[in-house]
Amino acid sequence: MKRDTRLIHSGRPKGADGYVNAPVGRASTVLAPSTDELYGPTPPRRHYGRGGVSPNGELRRALCELYEADHCALASSGLAAVVLAIRTAIDGPGEVLITDSVYGPVRRFCDEELPRLGVTPRYYDPRIGAGIKQLTSDQTRMILLESPGSLTFEVQDIAAIAEAAQAVGAKTVIDDTWSAGVLMNPLDHGIDYAAQALTKYVGGHSDFLAGAVTARSEAAEALRSRESLYGQHVSPDDAFLALRGFRTLSLRLERSGANSVILAERLAELPAVAHVLHPAHEKFPDNALYKKYFSGPAGCFSIVLDGVSPRDGETMAERLTLFGMGFSWGGFESLVLPCDRQIRRTAVPWKEDGALLRFAIGLEDVDDLWADLEQAFA
Numbered sequence: 001m002k003r004d005t006r007l008i009h010s011g012r013p014k015g016a017d018g019y020v021n022a023p024v025g026r027a028s029t030v031l032a033p034s035t036d037e038l039y040g041p042t043p044p045r046r047h048y049g050r051g052g053v054s055p056n057g058e059l060r061r062a063l064c065e066l067y068e069a070d071h072c073a074l075a076s077s078g079l080a081a082v083v084l085a086i087r088t089a090i091d092g093p094g095e096v097l098i099t100d101s102v103y104g105p106v107r108r109f110c111d112e113e114l115p116r117l118g119v120t121p122r123y124y125d126p127r128i129g130a131g132i133k134q135l136t137s138d139q140t141r142m143i144l145l146e147s148p149g150s151l152t153f154e155v156q157d158i159a160a161i162a163e164a165a166q167a168v169g170a171k172t173v174i175d176d177t178w179s180a181g182v183l184m185n186p187l188d189h190g191i192d193y194a195a196q197a198l199t200k201y202v203g204g205h206s207d208f209l210a211g212a213v214t215a216r217s218e219a220a221e222a223l224r225s226r227e228s229l230y231g232q233h234v235s236p237d238d239a240f241l242a243l244r245g246f247r248t249l250s251l252r253l254e255r256s257g258a259n260s261v262i263l264a265e266r267l268a269e270l271p272a273v274a275h276v277l278h279p280a281h282e283k284f285p286d287n288a289l290y291k292k293y294f295s296g297p298a299g300c301f302s303i304v305l306d307g308v309s310p311r312d313g314e315t316m317a318e319r320l321t322l323f324g325m326g327f328s329w330g331g332f333e334s335l336v337l338p339c340d341r342q343i344r345r346t347a348v349p350w351k352e353d354g355a356l357l358r359f360a361i362g363l364e365d366v367d368d369l370w371a372d373l374e375q376a377f378a
């Protein structure tokens with residue numbers, strides 16, 4: 001089956017009741033008829049809710065089929081999913097290499113928590129590509145990627161980095177939230193663990209948080225055994241919402257991606273805009289890598305205003321009326337986020353001379369969004 005057909009048919013119940021959608025099962029306790037079954041191997045039934053009751057199993061199956069993965073772990077948020085992937089990938093003290101474009105809260109986890117485990121985080125230029133070989137050694141435990149970076153959109157040469165990791169026996173983890181597993185499958189490029197915030201595109205409606213990690217073969221086994229140690233849980237109601245979003249995921253990505261490319265191109269023409277940071281934009285430095293790895297654009301990108309101070313950039317964002325101002329993205333509604341206050345770089349200093357604004361483009365009519373941008377620029 002092609003991807004869009006799988007998105008509709010995977011993770012559906014096959015029960016005799018004929019339900020199209022797996023019902024929400026609210027249970028902490030699931031009774032067993034015998035002690036053998038209670039203490040026996042868990043599938044096909046789970047006897048405690050933390051392992052997930054319906055429709056969590058269906059959501060896991062759907063994500064496994066999307067990534068062609070052998071196991072999918074669910075977590076209470078996207079951040080929890082990335083952290084679970086990192087903890088699974090690191091098997092002892094040493095060094096980890098982290099992309100400098102990494103999502104801020106993950107950077108904080110790496111800086112504050114990993115040293116306590118005897119693991120030193122070292123940041124690298126997201127555009128390093130095969131040059132990462134110079135940074136790897138037998139001390140390297142893991143390389144963390146995020147492609148594109150979620151504020152600045154550098155696209156990474158995933159296959160080259162995965163190869164360099166394998167050469168020294170290190171694992172790779174990618175934050176794959178932008179592609180949602182639909183526009184790219186990192187597991188096909190040699191990545192061990194693909195994490196994403198279901199909060200964003202899979203959810204699609206800005207009304208819950210959850211995350212997922214998928215993996216194949218040995219990495220899948222490690223993930224299966226590690227996930228139950230951390231008490232991660234997604235409520236069945238949120239799993240239901242994630243599956244509902246999953247059904248229209250491809251269609252929504254197509255619309256918001258197309259809208260974002262049109263707006264990126266129009267914004268690039270404005271004298272006030274110094275750079276458009278959109279992987280699918282022809283003039284973006286990583287456009288060739290984007291074409292190599294992604295089947296299409298997602299709807300999230302940034303612009304750098306030409307010589308405009310961060311404060312004036314924030315004022316412009318406040319003038320927008322159709323774009324709400326807020327964190328997150330992947331919902332049906334458009335958002336703007338002035339980013340200068342959260343840029344943290346140590347490997348490659350951020351040198352742009354102008355405010356950084358991120359746009360999450362929703363499903364509105366693109367001309368209405370453009371009219372709103374024009375009035376705010378005015």
Ligand SMILES: *Cc1c(COP(=O)(O)O)cnc(C)c1O
Nearest residue numbers: 077078079103150177197199209
């Ligand atoms: C939002 C986001 C996360 C975290 O997801 P939450 O569900 O908010 O914890 C992680 N990575 C990226 C790239 C994100 O955009």
